Amino acid sequence: MIRGSTATSAADVAMAGTYRIGKQFEFQATRTSNGVPDGSGFLVEATLTAIELTEPGFVVDFGELAPLKHHLDQKLDHRNLDDVLGTGNTSDAQLAAYLEDWCRANLNKDAVDRLECVNVRRGRPTSSGPHDVTFSAQHRLGGLPEGHKCGRPHGHTYLVSPLLGQGALPDSVRTLAVLLDGTVLNEVLGFEPTSERLAHHLLRTARSAGNAELEAVRVSETASSWAEYSEQR
Secondary structure, eight states, X not given: OOTTOOOOOHHHXXXXXXXXXXXXXXXXXXXXXXXXXXXEEEEEEEEEEESSOBXXXXXXXXXXXXXXXXXXXXXXXXEEHHHHHOTTOOSHHHHXXXXXXXXXXXXXXXXXXXXXXXXXXXXXXXXXXXXXXXXXXXXXXXXXXXXXXXXXXXXXXXXXXXXXXXXXXXXXXXXXXXXXXTSBHHHHSSSOXXXXXXXXXXXXXXXXXTOTTOOEEEEEEETTEEEEEEOOO
C-alpha cells in the first residue's frame, strides 16, 4: 500500500459530506435567436448528488444516463430546434428545463432521485485548468453486473481539480497523485477505486495534512465525466 495512503473505512466513506457527479453530452443544432439563425454546438451536463454511495461506490452508474444521450441523438442532434420545441422555446435555459423534465420522466428511479440539475451551454467541454494535476493508473470495479465494462481491468488518465476559485491543490494531494501514477489502484488503495471514492480520499488526505481550507476535490476519469466530494468546515 502506498506510504501515506491509508485505507478508507466504511465510516470514512459515510462521513458527512456531499458527492456529486457530472456527465456531459454534446449535440449540434440550429435555432432562431433574436430573429436570426443561430447554429452551434451544445453541451449538456447532468449533475447528480448524494450523501451516501451505492455499491461499489457510485452516486449512480454513469450508464444510467445513456437514455439521455440516446434522446439527444435522436431528438435534437443535427436538427432545427425551432421545429422540435417551437420558436421562442429554445434558449439555453429553456433547453435545460426541457431536458431536466425529460430526465425526471424517463430515467430510472435511482437517477431521478439523485438528479440535481441539467445545464446547457454552447461550445465544447472545457480543458484542464492551471491548478489541476493528472495521473494515469489502472483499476477494475467489483460488485457490478456480469459483463459490465468497468469490471474488466482498464486504465484512465485522471484529472484532479480543486473547487473552482480555490486556487492550487495542496502539496499533499499533488504528492498522492504522483504516488498513484502508474499503479493498479485496487492494489494500493483499501477501497473500490471509483471516482467518487477517489475524490473523497484525496480530500481526506488534504484534511489530514492540515489543509482545512480546501472544500472539494473533483476527479475526472474522462473528458466528459467527473466526480466530486465536498465537505465544508
